[in-house]
Amino acid sequence: MWKLNPRALRYLNEVSRQGSLRKAAARLNVDVSAISRQLHQLEEEIGLPVGYRNGQGFVPTEVGEELISLYRQQKASEDATLSRIEALQDLRRGQVTLAVGEGFIADLISAPLQSFMQHYPDIAISVEMAGANEAVRLVKEDEVDLALVYAPQPDSALHCHVTRNRPLDLITPPGHPLSRKGRPDIHDVLNYPLALIDQQFGMGQLPRLVEQLEHIRFKPQLKTNSVSVLKNFVLSGMGLTFMPRLTVHEEVMAGKIICLPAPHPLLARAEAQIISHKGRELTVAGERLLRHLSEGMLFFSQGR
Known part of the structure; x- marks a missing residue:
């Protein structure tokens, strides 16, 4: 049984995200040779290549994609565990990132987000404007915790927490x-x-x-x-x-x-949804915000 090196998985994830060893090294503030060495050792350990280079940059193999998925799940679980520990300190710290379609902004800002921030002043909220396709990408690449989307395409990699019929x-x-x-x-x-x-x-x-x-x-x-x-x-x-x-x-x-x-x-039949990446455990702050938005936003509350 292999014992995968967490550092190698972290490097592989960043190389995949950045598209090259050089960009990943700059992002991680390490030498390119250190990343190359870790990836080589990882490939030797499992006996299969984790990626290859083409004209567009570094492309993970199917094995590499599995390892990247494992790393992201482990990282999300670690973040969630740490967040639950913080919850024992009355949510005095935390951060939640949202991708939001422009059509939701007035509903989001009017009262629900304001009341949440008043109730949890030490939770930092980051909101990124994104259309449905971009929001789904951000969720699947674990760049945001949650996304508010309208009429997204079905995707087995997504978990839908709330869905409401909101006709176009x-x-x-x-x-x-x-x-x-x-x-x-x-x-x-x-x-x-x-x-x-x-x-x-x-x-x-x-x-x-x-x-x-x-x-x-x-x-x-x-x-x-x-x-x-x-x-x-x-x-x-x-x-x-x-x-x-x-x-x-x-x-x-x-x-x-x-x-x-x-x-x-x-x-x-169009629907508004709150989604996250399937298999990624939300932090306590993320769960609190999800509940707050599903109850407080007109788009997602029952009977509206």
Whole structure:
């Protein structure tokens, strides 16, 4: 039975993440030769290569991927254990990293995050803006603890803690012809100026799937990677877009935007989720924040 060297696993993980021994050495503040030596010894011990170099840099083999996964699971378990020890000190220390889609920001910042930070002032929260695809990548590479995502693609490497049906509705300016129709059909949308968000976002992927299912083609007058730009496109009266109602909740309540039911079953089934990397144990701080967000955010609380 092998006894794997923790330092070698750490070096392998960093080389894989950085893409080269040189970059990993700079990141770890060690000599390249030290990393090379550790990886060579690791390969000699298990009798199989852990990676190879190509034009793009260092690429782990299947064996290397298994070892990297083992290292990350061990590191996550170690972090969780240390966090639970800290919990015995009333959560006086801790850190949680979040990847968050732009559409969740107003809901996140309005009250839930503020009340959590007031209750746990010594837990540091790091929030990184990311579309669904980028958020999933950050979770799978263990660069964030949790992600708030909208309409992500199914992925067996993810664990979904909370899921809520939040349809991708049709958003129009007040007085728009479709606002008087009640429940427009998806084909009605083709007759008016439209803005769509990029496909890196769940909100952008769903309309593309509708196009394939219905054999239609949206011709957006505006494409963007910003939820704010989409919202202002509608606020200015320029045209329509697709958004979850909660993303424009304040504008709807103020009568500045009209929210119509999702004009297609696929859009009506869209979900908001809180996810983490399957097999990675959350720290106590992460578990507390997860519970706080699932109970306090409109997107995730029950009956909203």
